[in-house]
Amino acid sequence: MSGTIITVAQQKGGAGKTTLVAHLAVSLMQRGLSVALVDIDPQASLSYWYDARQESFGDEETGLTHSKISGWRTQREVEELAASHDVVLIDSAPHAEMETKTAIRAASLVVIPVQPSPMDFWATQPTLDLAKSEKVTPMLALNRVPPRAVLSEVIEGKLKKLDAKVAKARLGNRVGLAAAVLDGKTVSETQRSSVGAKEVKALAAEIYKAAGGAKRLK
Template sequence: MIVAVLNQKGGVGRTTLALHLAGEWGLRGKRVTLIDADPQSSALDWSKQRARENVSRLFGVVSLARDTLHREVPKIARTADHVVIDGPPRVAGLMRSALLAADLVLIPVQPSPLDGWASAEMLSLLREARIYRPQLAARFVLNRCDARTVIAREATEALADHDPPVLVSTIGQRVVFADAAQSGRLVFELAEESAAAREIAAFAAEVARIAP
């Protein structure tokens, strides 16, 4: 399966979720390649940090921030069980290419009343991609979400009969994600029994059940 984690908005958790999805599947014995399609290359930096600290490699990371992504991904996908694309902000050409490469698009959003869900731009890019790839699946993922708050509940309700639908699994606002980003680690390596680790496991399992 080829999963693209996309949102034209920066800082919503694309890299965090892409790394953890790849890591969780790698941990479960899948061959996973993460494609860093963001010119800022934060996923690549994370993997370099990991290599410097000699932490075992759970998945491969390649940097490929080019508009020809959709032509190169099938080659990469042949030698992997799963490919995860960490998407760029803005950059429409790259975003289009990632949409053409993917079987499933995950759109991280933060449940905030001020935050328009995914912007109209993201959704219109998705509609455009579906002209060429009608079977392209898409889901919202609520990130930095405290399931007990009113805002989160309202967000889930607002997204319930939305197209794309929202994943049942949500990811909470947790400091350990920031620690993981800085140390080249994943939350289940820093805190095995944590809520963050459980949420990631549930999230990855739910995504894996969405057959392309």
């Protein structure tokens, strides 16, 4: 068994990277995949979320595997997790080129979350360049998209001109996503029939397929 490795990376902080990783993980787990999380971000936000999840569900009932690592051990740890899981999701570090390079190098797909703002658009290119330098396929994912915003469509149009696939599914700017994270959960668990949960489900499936995931989702 060799699992699919997906790195979520964005050199700009505050792009919703960790919230996206958590939601992708739970969505794929709910659809029958074994999922491992790797946190290489020094801020350790994903690890704090996982700690909260253990408090909410119990240490053995999180449904996920979690590892907090950095440096030279990253590649080997990821490969070991991929040998025993369907999916490994890596939360990379902003502003840390060497750590991010290691995370991207290990992956078959790098997902770059982009909020619909000029600053986020401009910050996307360095991460794209890193992915290309490591010969890893990038995918851009629009995140925290406000309803009926003209700027969102303008930014999406500009993203489509870059040398990278833009995910068809997008995540709206929904309070439910952030609120669920506080208790170590996701909107797929707290509001399963909500629009936000449906958006997450669609994006997770699209990302898994783009990464070459072979297992059929439930």
